[in-house]
Amino acid sequence: MxxxxxxxxxxxxxxxxxxxxxxxxxxxxxxxxxxxxxxxxxxxxxxxxxxxxxxxxxxxxxxxxxxxxxxxxxxxxxxxxxxxxxxxxxxxxxxxxxxxxxxxxxxxxxxxxxxxxxxxxxxxxxxxxxxxxxTVMPLVVPALSPANTMEEFVAYARGKRLAYGTFGAGTTSHAFQQLFSDYNKLEMVHVPYKGEAPMLNDLLSNQVACAMGTMSTIAPQIEARTVKALAMLSPDEVDGFANIPTFKNLGYPAEFDWRxxxxxxxxxxxxxxxxxxxxxxxxxxxxxxxxxxxxxxxxxxxxxxxxxxxxxxxxxxxxxxxxxxxxxxxxxxx
Incomplete structure (x- = not known):
């Protein structure tokens, strides 16, 4: 029952x-x-x-x-x-x-x-x-973003106050995007949402420059090419998405090798x-x-x-x- x-x-x-x-x-x-x-x-x-x-x-x-x-x-x-x-x-x-x-x-x-x-x-x-x-999380940008790689995104964000979306303050999505911003000496602005759905909606409409969410929510958007995945918050590559590099693959320090x-x-x-x-x-x-x-x-x-x-x-x-x-x-x- x-x-x-x-x-x-x-x-x-x-x-x-x-x-x-x-x-x-x-x-x-x-x-x-x-x-x-x-x-x-x-x-x-x-x-x-x-x-x-x-x-x-x-x-x-x-x-x-x-x-x-x-x-x-x-x-x-x-x-x-x-x-x-x-x-x-x-x-x-x-x-x-x-x-x-x-x-x-x-x-x-x-x-x-x-x-x-x-x-x-x-x-x-x-x-x-x-x-x-x-669970694993990708860092994604809208399909219309000028950046296609993490290196390009960092260069694009430098000197700008771009917004990053999260599914809530104090979450993994928040902490690691803030860590990413600090590590690259960027001045990004945190925009918290009440869940992944509104975060994703604003990302798709270019209201935020990037976002991080659960793979189960974002994978369909990656497959539909409405977003571009720049990196995966995971110690290992994800089956079916091996083309998305982990932060470790990109040379980021051990803190990004989140287990x-x-x-x-x-x-x-x-x-x-x-x-x-x-x-x-x-x-x-x-x-x-x-x-x-x-x-x-x-x-x-x-x-x-x-x-x-x-x-x-x-x-x-x-x-x-x-x-x-x-x-x-x-x-x-x-």
Whole structure:
């Protein structure tokens, strides 16, 4: 049984693979053997972002298969706001019985680091169950931009106060474009948007000179040649888009070799070991299916899935690197 609750309908790009196929594929396998004491009722899977984005789509795919494997209804509950902190805080404060879970991206560590008031700690206030991998982001310019390469864009931007668009203040999109501007000694102006859709609309209408967003959102525009991708924020080239160089390929320093961007499943801190073990094993089974791997590929989730201590170490390393970066850039969002 699978249910969903959202704050409204939203159009999903064709890059966001239809989640229905995954239930059929997993149902062909016998459900994972589980403790008789868990779960005992409906599981609430909190997605701290609106419907339609990559975090939402992947949370629904995972929620559907969790329901099949655990034998209980899983409700995906979109609790958006404050860069993901509203929904995340609800889970941090929830009873650690495994019936309230969180599906979130690296915003789990990013939003608190730039907030004027830190509402939670991603390491101390959550139990990391598993990570699907990492998301990647291209830096793009409008099709009508005079720049076709990063070198040309830097030359074009020098001496001008060009605007760069982000999908929110204090996000990866913000921090790395600011880092890019600082590194090249440019005087670019930050224009934050409430999400990727309005950011992309203004980029397409040449209201901003460049923008950085998730590959799942921007890939269709790259393929349609309405935008030009100058660089990829990823440690490795992305399958199908090997023509887009990484910042590392372009000679940028190690700070641009970003290995954060995790996306995964979490519970409140002090989740009992027995429940954590059930969820970790179920998560491992789900991400090993070809159906889930196809959805991850369609949404440009790269790297290897991880669970338990490995996934928790990834979160801790991302938190340390991100905190250092935003401190250097002086990013604080009131």
């Amino acid at each position: 699978y249910a969903e609750r959202t704050s409204g309908d939203s159009m999903i790009t064709r890059r966001l693979f239809h989640v229905g196929v995954i239930g059929t594929a997993v149902m062909a396998n016998a459900p994972f053997a589980r403790s008789a004491s868990y779960p005992t009722r409906t599981i609430r899977l909190v997605c701290p972002f609106p419907a339609g984005g990559v975090v939402d789509v992947l949370s629904r795919s995972l929620g559907q298969t969790l329901s099949t494997e655990l034998g209980q209804t899983v409700i995906v509950d979109n609790r958006a706001g404050a860069g993901g902190m509203i929904g995340s805080l609800e889970v941090a404060r929830a009873n650690p019985d495994g019936h309230t879970l969180l599906f979130n991206s690296s915003s789990l560590v990013q939003a608190p680091a730039v907030a004027a008031q830190k509402l939670y700690d991603a390491v101390d206030d959550f139990t990391t169950i598993g990570s699907l991998g990492r 954060g961007g995790f996306i995964g499943l979490f519970g409140p801190a002090k989740l009992p070991a027995e429940i954590t073990d059930i969820l970790e094993k179920t998560f491992t089974k789900i991400v090993s299916t070809s159906a889930m791997q196809n959805i991850m590929k369609q949404n440009f989730v790269v790297g290897k899935p991880s669970v338990g201590r490995d996934a928790a170490s990834e979160v801790a390393a991302t938190q340390e690197a991100w905190t250092s970066l935003v401190s250097r850039l002086g990013l604080v969002i009131n």
